[in-house]
Amino acid sequence: MTSIAVPEEEVATGEWMEAPHQTACCIVGGGPGGMMLAFLLARHGIPVTVLEAHKDFDRDFRGDTLHPSILEILDQIGLSEPLHQLRHNKIYGPTLQAAGTSFSPIDFRRLKTRFPYVMLIPQTKFLEFLAAEASKYPEFRLRMAANVQELIEENGLVRGVRYQSTKGWHEVRAQLIVGADGRFSKVRSLARFEPIKTSPPMDILWFHLPHLPGDEVSDRILGGFGGGRVLAVFDRLDYWQVGYVFPKGQYQELRAAGIAALRRSIAAIEPRFANHVAALTDWQQCALLSVESSRCPIWYKPGLLLIGDAAHVMSPVGGVGINYAVQDAAVAANVLMEPLTAGHVRVQDLAEVQRQREWPTRVIQAIQAAVQKRILTNVLQARGPVTIPWTLRVFFRIPVLRDLPARLLAFGVKRVRLEKP
Numbered sequence: 001m002t003s004i005a006v007p008e009e010e011v012a013t014g015e016w017m018e019a020p021h022q023t024a025c026c027i028v029g030g031g032p033g034g035m036m037l038a039f040l041l042a043r044h045g046i047p048v049t050v051l052e053a054h055k056d057f058d059r060d061f062r063g064d065t066l067h068p069s070i071l072e073i074l075d076q077i078g079l080s081e082p083l084h085q086l087r088h089n090k091i092y093g094p095t096l097q098a099a100g101t102s103f104s105p106i107d108f109r110r111l112k113t114r115f116p117y118v119m120l121i122p123q124t125k126f127l128e129f130l131a132a133e134a135s136k137y138p139e140f141r142l143r144m145a146a147n148v149q150e151l152i153e154e155n156g157l158v159r160g161v162r163y164q165s166t167k168g169w170h171e172v173r174a175q176l177i178v179g180a181d182g183r184f185s186k187v188r189s190l191a192r193f194e195p196i197k198t199s200p201p202m203d204i205l206w207f208h209l210p211h212l213p214g215d216e217v218s219d220r221i222l223g224g225f226g227g228g229r230v231l232a233v234f235d236r237l238d239y240w241q242v243g244y245v246f247p248k249g250q251y252q253e254l255r256a257a258g259i260a261a262l263r264r265s266i267a268a269i270e271p272r273f274a275n276h277v278a279a280l281t282d283w284q285q286c287a288l289l290s291v292e293s294s295r296c297p298i299w300y301k302p303g304l305l306l307i308g309d310a311a312h313v314m315s316p317v318g319g320v321g322i323n324y325a326v327q328d329a330a331v332a333a334n335v336l337m338e339p340l341t342a343g344h345v346r347v348q349d350l351a352e353v354q355r356q357r358e359w360p361t362r363v364i365q366a367i368q369a370a371v372q373k374r375i376l377t378n379v380l381q382a383r384g385p386v387t388i389p390w391t392l393r394v395f396f397r398i399p400v401l402r403d404l405p406a407r408l409l410a411f412g413v414k415r416v417r418l419e420k421p
C-alpha cells in the first residue's frame with residue numbers, strides 16, 4: 001500500500017490551506033481513534049477533516065495490536081478482509097517463562113468470535129489502510145503536518161481550531177471538534193480539562209531484536225518474569241518487538257548498570273533470545289516509555305469531545321489502549337451520526353458518548369490497577385526468580401473462569417458494535 005501522507009512540498013505550497021476551512025466534524029489527531037471515527041463519519045456522508053501533527057504515520061513508538069473487538073467492528077463495514085490481506089501475524093495468547101517453567105494463561109482460540117486472535121500489524125500500516133479507505137469518500141479530508149495549537153471559542157462554544165503547518169497558520173471551523181490527539185493531548189489542555197492521574201509502578205524500554213536464521217514464526221507473546229523485570233516479546237515477522245518492564249524511576253540505574261547487564265537480564269528471563277541480544281549494543285536503540293494512566297472526569301464541553309488516550313490514558317497492562325480508542329470512536333459514531341447529519345450536536349449527545357464509554361474505561365483501569373498492585377509490584381520488587389502462584393495456575397485451569405481474562409482483553413468490558421454499519 002502506498003502512503004497517503006501529504007508530501008512536504010504540498011504542505012509548503014499551502015495549496016489546500018485556504019482558511020478558514022469549514023467542515024461538520026474536525027478531528028485533531030490521526031491515531032487509531034481519530035482515523036476510525038473519521039472513516040465512520042465520512043462513510044455516512046458527513047464532512048470530516050482530520051488534522052495530524054506528523055507528516056506521515058510512520059512512528060515506531062506505538063502499539064501494533066488489533067484485538068478481536070476491533071476486527072469485529074471492521075468486519076461490520078467490510079474492512080476485515082482487505083485488512084487481513086496486509087502482512088500480519090496472529091497471536092493466540094502469551095507463553096511466559098518464570099523460574100524455569102512456562103505458563104500459558106490465555107488462549108484466544110476458545111473465544112466465540114470470527115477473529116479469535118490478536119492481529120499484530122504495524123500501526124503505520126493500519127493507519128495508512130484506514131486513511132486509504134476513508135479517502136474513497138469525498139467527505140473525508142486529511143491534513144498531515146497540521147499541528148493544532150489553538151481552540152476557537154465563542155460564547156462558551158468551541159467552534160474551531162487553529163493549526164500550524166510549515167506555511168503558517170490555518171483555521172478550521174466545525175460543528176464539532178474531536179480531540180483524539182493522544183496521551184499528551186493539546187486539545188485537552190487547551191480546553192482546560194484536568195485528568196486524574198495514577199502512576200503505575202513501572203516504565204518500559206521498547207526496542208527491536210533481529211530475527212535470526214532458524215527462528216520460527218511465533219503465534220504467542222513470549223517473555224516472562226525474573227530479577228525484578230518483566231519481558232514481553234512480539235513476533236513482528238521481520239523482527240522481534242520487545243517491551244522490557246522495570247520499576248518506575250529506575251531508568252538511570254538501568255543505564256548505569258550498562259547495556260551488557262540488560263542483555264544478560266533478557267537472556268536470563270527468556271533463554272531463547274540469548275543470541276539475539278548481541279544486537280543490542282547502544283541505548284539509542286531503546287525508546288523509554290514513561291508509563292502513566294489517567295482519566296478525565298469530563299470528556300466534553302459545548303462543541304468539543306475527547307476520545308481515546310486524550311480522554312483516558314491506559315496503562316499498558318493487557319495492551320488495550322488501541323482497543324479502547326477504536327471502541328470510543330465506534331460509540332461516538334453511533335451516537336453523533338444523526339446529530340451531525342442534522343447539523344445540531346447537543347451537549348447531551350456528547351455526554352451520552354462519555355456515559356457509554358466511561359464505565360468500561362473505569363472498570364478496565366480498576367482491573368489494571370489491581371494487577372499492577374497485586375502482581376506487578378511484587379514481580380518488580382523480586383530480586384531473584386519469580387514463581388507463578390499455584391492459585392493463578394489453578395484459576396487458568398477452571399473452565400468457567402479461565403476465559404474471563406481473554407474475553408476482557410479481546411472485547412473490553414462491553415462488546416461494542418456499530419449501530420448503523
Ligand SMILES: Cc1cc2nc3c(=O)[nH]c(=O)nc-3n(C[C@H](O)[C@H](O)[C@H](O)COP(=O)(O)OP(=O)(O)OC[C@H]3O[C@@H](n4cnc5c(N)ncnc54)[C@H](O)[C@@H]3O)c2cc1C
Pocket residue numbers: 028029030031032033034051052053054061062063064065146147148149180181182183184185186187206289307308309310314316319320321322323325
Ligand atoms: C511504546 C508503546 C507501546 C504500546 N503498545 C500497545 C499495544 O501493544 N496495544 C495497545 O492496544 N496499545 C498500546 N499502546 C497504547 C496505544 O498506542 C494508544 O493507547 C493508542 O494509540 C491510543 O490511540 P489514540 O488514537 O487515542 O491516540 P494516539 O495513537 O496517540 O494518536 C494521537 C495522534 O494525535 C496526533 N497529535 C498529537 N498532538 C497533536 C496536535 N496538537 N495536532 C495534531 N495532531 C496531534 C499524534 O501525532 C498522533 O498521531 C502503546 C503505546 C506506546 C507508547
